[in-house]
Amino acid sequence: MSSPAIVIHTEGADRAPAEHRVPARGPLLKGPRAGRLVRLLADVTPPYRATGLAKATGLSHPCVSRLLDALEDQLLIRRDGKVVVSVDWPKLLRARADQTDLLRATRPMxxxxxxxxxxxxxxxxxxxxxxxRDVLITGSYAARALAPVAVGGRLTLYVAGPPSPATTWRTNPG
Known part of the structure; x- marks a missing residue:
């Protein structure tokens, strides 16, 4: 045929489009630097650019750009060009929680x-x-606020700064 109705290409693109890529794996959201960015993304409504995020978090621009690329690959943020236009903050916080072991990242007492x-x-x-002081309740006791059927277990607190309330409770029983 001189002008076929269908043209078949036997060679595809070198890489998949962003929406079809396999999400990045690895310790993406671990550590204090990633924590600062996650906190800002969860607390502040977009739009924002990597340069503004770097300035607000005190992180380097390349670090923020790498994290944003990985977050976009995992569909936790959406960008229009270089501007972050939406953040799926519930999934972002769950991903951070899944990758952060508080008992290893801090010194439990x-x-x-x-x-x-x-x-x-x-x-x-x-x-x-x-x-x-900033004192947060976590674990099964915090879960009672959402699911009153949660029972017992150990009371786990996150205390910012040096341990003084816990020391007070331990040394002053009454």
């Missing part, structure tokens, strides 16, 4: 609460809100 978990929770309720 075991403490016995002689008056029980309820006394610790009551004391926490009295010490927060005044801007004294």
């Amino acid at each position: 075991g403490v016995i609460a002689p008056n029980g978990v309820r006394a610790v929770l009551d004391e926490l309720a009295g010490t927060t809100g005044g801007g004294e």
Whole structure:
């Protein structure tokens, strides 16, 4: 035929389009640098550029660009050219949580609460809100807020800075 209706190419592109690539694997969101970027992406509504993100987080522009490329490959962010236009922050936070082991990333301190978990929770309720310390409850006790059927387990707290509330509970049982 002099003018075929169908043309078949026997050689394709060198790489798949971005939406068809296999998502990147590896320790993408581990560490404090990735944590700073994830926190900013989750807290601040887009649009933003890599240069602004680098400046706001104190990270280098190449580091931010690599992280954004990987996040886009994993469909956690969407960009229009060089501008981040949307962030799937629930999936982003889940991905960060899946890749971060808090017990390895920090130095845990075991403490016995002689008056029980309820006394610790009551004391926490009295010490927060005044801007004294950042104390976060995690684990099964935090899950009770969403699923009241969660039972027992160990009370796990994340305390920013040097350990003083935990030391107080340990040394002052009453």
